[in-house]
Amino acid sequence: MGIFTVDISMSLDGYVTGPNPGVHNGLGDGGERLHDWVFSARTETDLTLLDTTTKATDAVLRGRHTFDVVDGPEGWQGDLGYGTERDQTAARAAGGEG
Structure with a gap:
């Protein structure tokens, strides 16, 4: 662990x-x-x-409110390269769950 x-x-x-x-x-x-x-x-x-x-x-863990405050309505910038099964940019830009 x-x-x-x-x-x-x-x-x-x-x-x-x-x-x-x-x-x-x-x-x-x-x-x-x-x-x-x-x-x-x-x-x-x-x-x-x-x-x-x-x-x-190695990683930063945060809740939804902190994510929204830190990254704003546009979501994160750039490709994280890990932690996602699919491209999150389109879902975030469309107002969907990211």
Whole structure:
């Protein structure tokens, strides 16, 4: 059996987005501030940790709401190359189940 790791960026008071997250406002109002620490990492230790975590990720699991917020109404971009039995682009574009 493989290793399952859960990783999420969360504020100390438990928030992962700002208020009003949605399809066209993925991180919510001002939600980028919650994740600034990731993008401002400049020490060698920070960069090594982020690089190691990224390279160790084989798959990302998420629910329908998170999928819609992150990928928007157009669905994901590009060919994933795995995890689907058929081309999902047409079903998603037509508003069907993907």
